[in-house]
Amino acid sequence: MGSFGNKVAKFWEMFYENGGYTKVLTGLQNTVIIAVVGLAIGIVIGTLIAIVEVVPKYKKLPKVLDSFCRFYVGLFRGTPVVVQLLVAYYVLLPLIGLNLPSLHVCVLVFGLNSGAYVSEIMRSGILSVDTGQMEAGRALGLSYRVTMMKIIIPQAVKNILPTMGNEFITLIKETSVVSFVGAADLYVAFNYIGTNSYEFMVPYLVMALIYIVLVVLIALMIKVMERRLRLSDRRT
Amino acid sequence: MIDVRNLTKNYGQLEVLKDITTTIHEGEKIAIIGPSGSGKSTFLRCLNCMEDPTGGSIIFNGVDISDFSVDINVHRRHMGMVFQQFNLFNNKTVLDNIMLAPITIAMQNLRKQQFKRFINKIRNLVAIEKRPLDEITTTPAQIRQAARENAMNLLKRIGLEDKATVYPSTLSGGQKQRIAIIRALAMNPKVMLFDEPTSSLDPEMVGEVLDLIKKLVEDGMTMVIVTHEMGFAREVATRVFFMDEGIILEDDTPERIFTSPQNPRTKNFLAKVL
Numbered sequence: 001m002g003s004f005g006n007k008v009a010k011f012w013e014m015f016y017e018n019g020g021y022t023k024v025l026t027g028l029q030n031t032v033i034i035a036v037v038g039l040a041i042g043i044v045i046g047t048l049i050a051i052v053e054v055v056p057k058y059k060k061l062p063k064v065l066d067s068f069c070r071f072y073v074g075l076f077r078g079t080p081v082v083v084q085l086l087v088a089y090y091v092l093l094p095l096i097g098l099n100l101p102s103l104h105v106c107v108l109v110f111g112l113n114s115g116a117y118v119s120e121i122m123r124s125g126i127l128s129v130d131t132g133q134m135e136a137g138r139a140l141g142l143s144y145r146v147t148m149m150k151i152i153i154p155q156a157v158k159n160i161l162p163t164m165g166n167e168f169i170t171l172i173k174e175t176s177v178v179s180f181v182g183a184a185d186l187y188v189a190f191n192y193i194g195t196n197s198y199e200f201m202v203p204y205l206v207m208a209l210i211y212i213v214l215v216v217l218i219a220l221m222i223k224v225m226e227r228r229l230r231l232s233d234r235r236t
Numbered sequence: 237m238i239d240v241r242n243l244t245k246n247y248g249q250l251e252v253l254k255d256i257t258t259t260i261h262e263g264e265k266i267a268i269i270g271p272s273g274s275g276k277s278t279f280l281r282c283l284n285c286m287e288d289p290t291g292g293s294i295i296f297n298g299v300d301i302s303d304f305s306v307d308i309n310v311h312r313r314h315m316g317m318v319f320q321q322f323n324l325f326n327n328k329t330v331l332d333n334i335m336l337a338p339i340t341i342a343m344q345n346l347r348k349q350q351f352k353r354f355i356n357k358i359r360n361l362v363a364i365e366k367r368p369l370d371e372i373t374t375t376p377a378q379i380r381q382a383a384r385e386n387a388m389n390l391l392k393r394i395g396l397e398d399k400a401t402v403y404p405s406t407l408s409g410g411q412k413q414r415i416a417i418i419r420a421l422a423m424n425p426k427v428m429l430f431d432e433p434t435s436s437l438d439p440e441m442v443g444e445v446l447d448l449i450k451k452l453v454e455d456g457m458t459m460v461i462v463t464h465e466m467g468f469a470r471e472v473a474t475r476v477f478f479m480d481e482g483i484i485l486e487d488d489t490p491e492r493i494f495t496s497p498q499n500p501r502t503k504n505f506l507a508k509v510l
């Protein structure tokens with residue numbers, strides 16, 4: 001026990017007195033930025049892909065669009081996100097001669113990646129909305145697009161909110177690999193503390209705790225949002 | 237008003253409608269009866285091209301709306317449709333259900349006007365011959381106000397004005413269907429199409445919906461109604477279609493259909509349901 005107390009003291013010295021906490025805060029911030037902005041990008045891309053997939057055949061969308069979406073989803077679901085990060089950062093960017101900060105690359109890759117997953121979630125959400133809703137909109141003379149945007153998508157989003165919350169949690173956890181391309185996340189911060197205090201047990205323990213707290217908080221937020229939405233259904 | 241010319245509809249190999257030709261005149265109230273699976277719903281849904289005909293054409297007020305080059309949305313606005321399953325928008329309050337289409341469409345028209353005016357303005361800057369600018373007489377606020385007033389009046393008419401702000405999930409089937417009917421009326425349709433409007437209602441709610449439809453009949457609305465309520469069909473229809481196996485087997489006055497049907501299949505059907 002004495003040795004554990006010693007470890008905690010070492011950690012605290014590095015974390016607090018030597019300013020390690022600023023790195024932790026930066027790491028936390030980056031983790032949240034990558035997950036939040038990534039999910040936002042993912043929702044936009046995912047919704048677009050889902051729409052391409054559910055638009056009826058007679059609408060005559062160009063075939064390439066459909067093929068492209070399928071290729072895209074296959075590509076991003078078929079490879080680990082670490083590989084996508086590495087390829088984007090060390091292969092694609094140098095090839096096109098672009099020099100982006102690694103945080104931006106991470107946001108982009110996680111956005112593109114979650115787009116592929118969100119598209120599947122969104123598609124099932126759209127298909128879960130009763131077909132009568134589309135029929136009613138069209139029968140009133142509203143266009144396919146307007147009915148989709150005002151009637152179908154809002155209901156789809158509500159149906160998939162829990163699944164979308166899981167996707168966000170997954171994203172938060174998956175961001176723990178961004179140090180592969182030099183982005184400073186929680187792992188980088190605690191690794192720094194560990195390396196400089198020659199003691200890794202407590203830093204990694206605290207890191208695990210932070211992830212757990214983050215995930216629990218998000219799960220709570222989703223619960224609240226769901227309850228709100230359900231209330232709006234029953235308001236009299 | 238609606239000319240149906242050689243209408244056919246196939247689902248793959250299945251021929252659901254077989255060469256139907258008929259005319260629905262202004263002011264007529266047509267009841268469509270017939271056994272399940274005979275194509276009644278499909279016929280009704282072809283009238284506003286919710287189903288695209290496989291062959292033939294639907295002429296609505298002189299326009300062939302089954303032609304893919306016409307903007308079907310514009311014509312559907314003049315044809316109200318009421319479904320067996322009500323299909324109120326679950327994510328909208330009762331009032332928003334009624335106002336959505338009128339507001340959306342008025343706003344689209346306003347934006348079109350504004351765009352045209354804007355283009356003409358730009359053009360007038362350089363052109364020698366100036367074009368007159370159309371006055372834009374409405375504002376979005378006025379559009380919303382008018383739609384709201386109209387919706388509230390319709391709700392008052394069916395005695396449900398106190399339900400304006402609730403969501404459909406809190407309503408009874410009869411209330412839902414009556415709101416679905418006035419939602420269609422809010423577009424000022426020239427004809428109303430009903431597909432078994434009372435078939436998914438509890439028996440005690442059938443009356444309130446039929447009463448509302450009767451009011452429309454008294455107002456002189458043109459309507460086509462697929463129904464299993466034979467008493468109602470007999471009472472309000474000016475013409476009855478008996479459909480069987482994808483054709484209108486008998487097309488006559490309710491009096492004659494119900495008292496002296498000509499076709500043995502009509503006789504058979506009526507014997508079963510009456």
Ligand SMILES: Nc1ncnc2c1ncn2[C@@H]1O[C@H](COP(=O)(O)OP(=O)(O)O)[C@@H](O)[C@H]1O
Pocket residue numbers: 247250252270271272273274275276277278279
């Ligand atoms: N979307 C569809 N796809 C395939 N078959 C259909 C479809 N809609 C209707 N049918 C078939 O067409 C026939 C007529 O259906 P319908 O018009 O609904 O009959 P009714 O309303 O008189 O009961 C039925 O055999 C039905 O199975």
Ligand SMILES: [Mg+2]
Pocket residue numbers: 276277278432
């Ligand atoms: Mg039917």
